Structure formats: structure tokens, C-alpha cells
Amino acid sequence: MNNKVVVAGGGIGGLACALALSRAGVEVDLLEQAAAFGEVGAGLQLGPNAVRVLDAWGLTEALHAVAAFPEALQVRDAHRSVTLGRMRLGALSRARYGQPYATIHRVDLHGLLLDAVRLESRIRLHLDSRLAGYEERPDGVRVTCENEAVYEAGALVGADGLWSRVRSEMLGAHPTRVSGHLAYRGMVSADDLPGLLREPVVTAWLGPHVHVVHYPVRRSEWFNVVAVVEGMLGHGHGGPAGSDPQSWSHEARQTDLLRALGPVCPDLRAMLGGVGEWKLWALNDRAPVASAAEHARGRIALLGDAAHPLRPYLAQGAAMAIEDAWTLGRLADEASGQPQWASIFARYAQTRWQRNARVQSRSQRNGTIFHASGALRLARNLAMAVAGESLMDNPWLYSGPPDPLAD
Ligand SMILES: Cc1cc2nc3c(=O)[nH]c(=O)nc-3n(C[C@H](O)[C@H](O)[C@H](O)COP(=O)(O)OP(=O)(O)OC[C@H]3O[C@@H](n4cnc5c(N)ncnc54)[C@H](O)[C@@H]3O)c2cc1C
Numbered sequence: 001m002n003n004k005v006v007v008a009g010g011g012i013g014g015l016a017c018a019l020a021l022s023r024a025g026v027e028v029d030l031l032e033q034a035a036a037f038g039e040v041g042a043g044l045q046l047g048p049n050a051v052r053v054l055d056a057w058g059l060t061e062a063l064h065a066v067a068a069f070p071e072a073l074q075v076r077d078a079h080r081s082v083t084l085g086r087m088r089l090g091a092l093s094r095a096r097y098g099q100p101y102a103t104i105h106r107v108d109l110h111g112l113l114l115d116a117v118r119l120e121s122r123i124r125l126h127l128d129s130r131l132a133g134y135e136e137r138p139d140g141v142r143v144t145c146e147n148e149a150v151y152e153a154g155a156l157v158g159a160d161g162l163w164s165r166v167r168s169e170m171l172g173a174h175p176t177r178v179s180g181h182l183a184y185r186g187m188v189s190a191d192d193l194p195g196l197l198r199e200p201v202v203t204a205w206l207g208p209h210v211h212v213v214h215y216p217v218r219r220s221e222w223f224n225v226v227a228v229v230e231g232m233l234g235h236g237h238g239g240p241a242g243s244d245p246q247s248w249s250h251e252a253r254q255t256d257l258l259r260a261l262g263p264v265c266p267d268l269r270a271m272l273g274g275v276g277e278w279k280l281w282a283l284n285d286r287a288p289v290a291s292a293a294e295h296a297r298g299r300i301a302l303l304g305d306a307a308h309p310l311r312p313y314l315a316q317g318a319a320m321a322i323e324d325a326w327t328l329g330r331l332a333d334e335a336s337g338q339p340q341w342a343s344i345f346a347r348y349a350q351t352r353w354q355r356n357a358r359v360q361s362r363s364q365r366n367g368t369i370f371h372a373s374g375a376l377r378l379a380r381n382l383a384m385a386v387a388g389e390s391l392m393d394n395p396w397l398y399s400g401p402p403d404p405l406a407d
Contacts, residue, residue: 013304013321020329041106043224085388
């Protein structure tokens, strides 16, 4: 039983965790509340730090079959169209970090991890299995599901996302933080775009209180578009007030989005106009992790959004979950079939918490900078003009993840 772990949550973090633990020789029961893995979500960005982990897991070929690899990241003014700053990606990312910068549809990343998980005989997937609670004992954990199934194992990893049940049992039921930002998401076929907008680049358009990001996915055949505006669900956005804040897929109207964005330049208008269907998602998060004890306690560990939910403004949500998983795999591997989970989880938490907290803080700060108005906006634009590429690059981040066995 000790060499067995229950992973709660079959999102990107949970699948990555199951894969990493299985490759380290650990038996895994993975519990996912959904009845099936569905086609939900839109684009995600994967910095070289996340691509490095996928490469280490032998998933490079699978990644190349579905991802796009943008040549640059550019920042433009949403109203005046001018380019404020540009960072080269592509060959430069490979030269600087040994790995490319990728953009991918969430469903495709989830799918390639799921394919890898299904090849592992040590992993058992349990759908329709919503964790209800757990009991930690001196020799292991006992996990119960709402369908009354019971699992016994040496440890439990809560990879059950922003609204984590494992987290609320471990740390107390503290509500998530409402950011006051709403994300409109949609996809545009590259065939429907004028030439310049089809360039394989990540573009961030900034305006006062709004920003829009688009980038290629699916081998650059599609573009993912996310527009972030300030407001609340039901107050001129989406369905009625009080709509489920946990849903990723509220109905959304383009007219509401265009009203919130105000006048935008023709290129941005063309990109927005190409989106056939918009979905709306209210961005919630939590304060940055404040100590290792918020990441793991005894035989229970949190991973991904359950531990450190992020605003998407540094584009590292999936990457940090993947890094967490890789770290756990490294530590479990070192234990060679005799894992002492409390000690493995303590080292995991020690390795991860400050990096995750830094990414959480930087993501939040980027939101303020992206939406700046007045003097802050002028200062931002000046700084971008003077030092664009070095401001946009993040060597401390992209050269990761830190190896927990390095000391
Ligand atoms: C449906 C969905 C769509 C998303 N779309 C986007 C997107 O378009 N763009 C973007 O940037 N990010 C998106 N995300 C978020 C992104 O996937 C995460 O921020 C990041 O990948 C970290 O993943 P995670 O595995 O930690 O959490 P999540 O991706 O939230 O996965 C958590 C998983 O746990 C399951 N779960 C929750 N509670 C329980 C329980 N009690 N028992 C068992 N299972 C449970 C959930 O069903 C889910 O599958 C989406 C997440 C979800 C769940």
C-alpha cells in the first residue's frame, strides 16, 4: 500500500503527476469527477521550462504533432496599433534555453498526457469519481468518493484545481479571490485571417482596463483569442448575475465584449471579428503561497491550481502544474520503491513553494501593468520602448524547473 498514491483530479496537473509517479515505479489511482474527459478549454502557452519537462518524459514528438511554436512575442497598443515591444522566441528560445516556446490547445495537451497515462500499467483511471474526503492515518491515507468508493494508499495528491476539496480539508475552507477580471475566449481559423495576422507570433494588445492575447495553436491552423476585461458575470457580461463562478464556459456575446473594449484598431477588430463563438470565464485566484506548509502536510500534497492558482498573465498555469509533477516524480524515483511520503512531500514543498509564489505574484502584477492607464501607462510604454526584450524575457523562469536533487 505504501508504494501507491491516490491523485485527485484528472486535469493537466493530475495526469502529469500520475505519469511522473508511475515512471518512478509508484502505483496510482487517479480520480476524476467528470464522467468523461471532454473537449473543454481553449489555448495555453508553454514556456521552455514546461517543454523541457515534456521532453524529459519522451513527449516531444506528440507535442510537435499538435502544438505551434511561435517565432516572437509582441506587445501592441490596442487603440493605436503601434508595437510597444517584441521578444524573439523560436530559434532564440532554443539557443538560450535549449527548448522552444510552444502554444497549444488545452484539449490537445490534455490529450497527449492522457495517451501517455493510458500506456502506463501502474495507473488506474477512475472517472465519475469525485473525492468527498480523506482520513490521514499513521500508515497511510483512506480516500472516499461521493460514489462511495474507497481507496487506501500511502499518500494523496490533491490536483483538483482552483476549487480543490483536498485543499479545503487540508488548509480550511477559505474562499477564492474574485479578481474582477473576465476572460472571453474564442478560436479563429487561420484561413479566415488577413496575411499579417496569420504570422506565427504571440500578440498581446494592451489598453486601459483591457487586454487581448492571441496566438497560434494546432500547428498554426487556428488562433486562440483571449480578451480580458474588467467586470462581473451577469453585469453586462454573460448570463444572469449569480452564474456559476466555477464554469469555464459561460455563454458570451461579442457585442458585450466590443462595448467593454471600446474603440480598437483595425487589426485587432479583424481578429476579434473572426471568432465564431465566444465563451466567458470569471478569473478567480488566491493570495500567493506563503509557506511550504501550504503545499504539503504529512502524507497529503497539493499540486497545480489546487496549490497555487494563477491569473493567466504570465501564461504559466499549466507549466507550473507540470513542473510540480516532475519534481514529485524526481523525488519518488530517488526513493526506489521505498517512499517515505511525508519526507518526499516536505522536500517537494520546499522546492516548489517560493517559485510558485513568485509566479503567482508576477502574474498578478502583469495584470496591473497590462491594464494600466494614465501615467503608469506612459511609463510602461516608455520602458517597453527602451528595454522591451529584456523586460519580457524571464531567464529565472524559463531555465527551470529547479532540480530537487541538485543539492
Ligand atoms: C474544464 C477546464 C477548462 C480550462 N480551460 C482553460 C483555458 O482555456 N485556458 C487556460 O489557460 N486554462 C484553462 N484551464 C485551467 C488550466 O487547465 C489550469 O490552470 C492548469 O492546467 C493547471 O491544471 P490543474 O490540473 O492544476 O487544474 P485543472 O485544470 O482545474 O484540473 C482539475 C481537475 O480536477 C477535477 N476535480 C475537481 N474537483 C475534484 C474532486 N473533488 N474529485 C475528483 N476530481 C476533481 C476537475 O474536474 C479537473 O479535471 C481549464 C481548466 C479546466 C478544468
